[in-house]
Amino acid sequence: MSTDGKGAAVGRVIQGDPVRHRTDGWTGTVAETPSRLANHAWVNRDSSSDPYPEFVLLVDLEAAD
Secondary structure (H helix, E strand, O other): OOEOOOOOEOOOOOOOOEEEEOOOOOEEEEEEOOOOOOOEEEEEEOOOOOOOOEEEEHHHEEEOO
């Protein structure tokens, strides 16, 4: 995931990137990004047994270290 050096997302993720939800704190892995211009990604939560990824806005994600 691209960041501004302070952990803030700048709007681009790559499939397989580890991410953290900014407000809820959960972590996951980017499953799919529809296009370079998309404002969202499909993310698999680490804590979920659901096999389907969920739709998350990029502004709600940050890189997980």
